[in-house]
Amino acid sequence: MDTPASVGASLLSQPKRTSFYLTIFVATIGNALEWFDILIYGFFATTIAKTFFPASSPAVSLLVTLGTFGISYLVRPIGALALGSYADRHGRKASMLVSIMMMMVGTLTIAVMPGYASIGMAAPIAVLAARLLQGFSAGGEFGSTTAFLVEQAPHRSGFMASFQFASQGLSYLLAAAFGAVLTSTLDTASMESWGWRVPFFFGILIGPIGLYLRRQMQEEHNVHNLDRSPVARTPVRTVLAQQKLRMLLSIGVLAVSTGTSYVILYIPTYAVKQLHMPANFGFTATVLTGAILMFVPPFIGLLSDRVGRIRLMAASGVIFTLSIYPVFAALIRHPNLGALMAMMAWIGLLKAVYFGALPALMADAFPKETRATGMAVSYNIGVTVFGGFAPLIVDSLIQLTGNKLSPALYLAFLGALSLVALWKCKTALRLR
Numbered sequence: 215m216d217t218p219a220s221v222g223a224s225l226l227s228q229p230k231r232t233s234f235y236l237t238i239f240v241a242t243i244g245n246a247l248e249w250f251d252i253l254i255y256g257f258f259a260t261t262i263a264k265t266f267f268p269a270s271s272p273a274v275s276l277l278v279t280l281g282t283f284g285i286s287y288l289v290r291p292i293g294a295l296a297l298g299s300y301a302d303r304h305g306r307k308a309s310m311l312v313s314i315m316m317m318m319v320g321t322l323t324i325a326v327m328p329g330y331a332s333i334g335m336a337a338p339i340a341v342l343a344a345r346l347l348q349g350f351s352a353g354g355e356f357g358s359t360t361a362f363l364v365e366q367a368p369h370r371s372g373f374m375a376s377f378q379f380a381s382q383g384l385s386y387l388l389a390a391a392f393g394a395v396l397t398s399t400l401d402t403a404s405m406e407s408w409g410w411r412v413p414f415f416f417g418i419l420i421g422p423i424g425l426y427l428r429r430q431m432q433e434e435h436n437v438h439n440l441d442r443s444p445v446a447r448t449p450v451r452t453v454l455a456q457q458k459l460r461m462l463l464s465i466g467v468l469a470v471s472t473g474t475s476y477v478i479l480y481i482p483t484y485a486v487k488q489l490h491m492p493a494n495f496g497f498t499a500t501v502l503t504g505a506i507l508m509f510v511p512p513f514i515g516l517l518s519d520r521v522g523r524i525r526l527m528a529a530s531g532v533i534f535t536l537s538i539y540p541v542f543a544a545l546i547r548h549p550n551l552g553a554l555m556a557m558m559a560w561i562g563l564l565k566a567v568y569f570g571a572l573p574a575l576m577a578d579a580f581p582k583e584t585r586a587t588g589m590a591v592s593y594n595i596g597v598t599v600f601g602g603f604a605p606l607i608v609d610s611l612i613q614l615t616g617n618k619l620s621p622a623l624y625l626a627f628l629g630a631l632s633l634v635a636l637w638k639c640k641t642a643l644r645l646r
Contacts, residue, residue: 237366238374240431241359242381243424244314247417248352249385251321254413255283255345256479256605257393257497260486261410265329266338273613276483280606282338286345287602290353290594295450297354298590302449306362306586309354310428316351318421320344325414356573357590364577364585372523375573376515383507383566386478389413390504393482393497449587453580457588459642460579464592465599466635468576470531471569472601473628474561477621478503480605481558488618489549499554503562510563514570522646523571523578528636530567535629537564542622578645600628 255262263272263279301309323344330337360378364371392413400409453461482496518526541557573589580588604624611620639645 234367236427237431238363238377240424240427241310241362242377243420243427244310244317244355245359245378246381246385247314247321247420247424248317248348248355249382250389250417250420251317251324251348251414252352253385253389253479254392254410254417255324256476257389257482257500258410258413259283259483259605261406262341264406265410266327266341268330276487277606277609277613280609282342282345284603284606285342286349287594287598289346289349290598290602291591293350293353294357294590294594295353295587296350298357298587299450301354301358301361301586301590302584306358306365307428307431309358309586310362311425313351313355313358314421314424314428316347317355318418318425320348320351321414321417321421323347325411325418353594354586354590356593357586357588360573360577360589361582361586364574365582370516370519371577372515372518372571372574373512374515375577376511376518376570378573379569380508380511382475383504383509383511386504386507387501388416388504390482390497390500392416394494394501397493397497449584450591452584453588453591457580457584461588461592461595463635463639463643464576464579464589465596467527467572467632467639468593468596469600469635470534470625470628470632471565471572472597473604473625474534474565476601476604477608477625478558478561478565480608480621481554483605483609484621485554488612489546489554491549491551491554495551495554498551499558502555503558506559506562507566510566511570514567515574518571518574523575524636524640524646526571527568527575528633530564531629531633531636534561534564534568535626535633538625538629539619539622542619546618575639575645579639579643 259279260276263269263275267275267278267282269275269278297309297313300312321344324341327337327340327344356378360375363374363378367374396405396409396412478500481500482493485491485496485499486493514526537560541560545553545557576589576592577585579592608621608624611624612618617623
């Protein structure tokens with residue numbers, strides 16, 4: 215039985231509600247900025263293609279733009295190794311500060327870069343360099359911030375970690391809202407000359423706020439209490455040599471979540487190019503998806519602390535894998551705004567249930583001394599292989615086969631893969 219003294223000590227040890235939620239905000243603002251920048255590049259791919267990657271064929275121009283989008287993901291595992299290891303050796307806060315500063319530089323470069331018509335080949339080269347810098351920065355963001363969140367309240371790790379992905383929902387909401395407003399109010403000439411740059415400048419404004427707040431935050435895992443064991447001093451070597459199964463299974467369970475994220479990003483382009491809808495339809499539907507992805511995950515994270523991660527994720531994964539083809543087929547038969555919004559709401563709800571518990575499951579898969587490195591490497595390899603190139607893959611498949619259901623086939627494959635990985639997590643790693 216707890217004594218009054220022990221109860222009082224427990225209450226004193228708990229953070230105030232304001233600081234608790236401020237901690238979540240500070241940790242996730244960098245992730246929100248990262249995803250906002252990713253989304254606006256993808257959402258405005260058609261316009262960016264004309265500005266920086268002109269070609270004789272609009273289809274070729276779009277493929278080059280999406281290819282540049284995907285190439286930036288090749289550097290993410292390198293950023294994960296560098297910044298994840300840095301976080302495990304020097305603290306989560308140090309890595310998170312480096313990450314957000316690099317992201318700000320990349321975003322500013324794209325926002326102010328003149329187009330191909332003004333400076334020729336220097337324009338696409340500079341954009342590619344900026345995307346590579348953003349990719350390196352993003353490589354360390356997930357592992358560092360997720361580790362930071364779960365270590366602030368280990369008994370509520372599912373709830374805490376869920377805000378990492380809820381911040382992605384906020385990014386979807388903001389980026390899609392910009393797309394809906396700009397495409398509804400600006401003509402084509404204005405969009406191509408300056409309109410697409412507006413959300414990038416907005417992203418730049420987020421950066422300094424996040425940087426300032428991160429400098430002020432305190433962390434449980436800091437330079438004064440870091441583990442000095444050989445494992446902690448060489449986290450990259452430990453993960454790659456001794457924790458390969460944990461890394462591979464983390465990549466597997468991530469596959470359907472990251473693939474879905476990037477197909478959602480591709481939907482505004484898909485709606486225009488394949489379904490011949492007005493540009494604002496795709497953005498409007500994605501606003502709804504963003505709202506679902508923002509508000510649902512914390513409830514799922516809280517529930518996962520009570521009933522387990524795998525049970526929730528497996529149920530969502532099975533329903534998603536079986537239903538994704540029929541919902542895309544229904545949209546193709548009835549290409550209107552109502553059908554598009556219904557499909558996006560369904561995808562958003564299933565994804566929110568799945569990835570609301572996902573970051574905590576990935577954190578559970580690695581011991582504390584290698585957690586940031588293990589999650590960063592797993593996450594960024596998974597995002598690179600199954601996510602970053604997803605828009606290019608599905609657009610290429612549509613152009614090669616003429617099958618407008620290619621996105622559904624790709625996602626169904628990833629769903630099956632992730633379900634196998636979830637089963638192995640339960641049997642091999644004894645996760646719940």
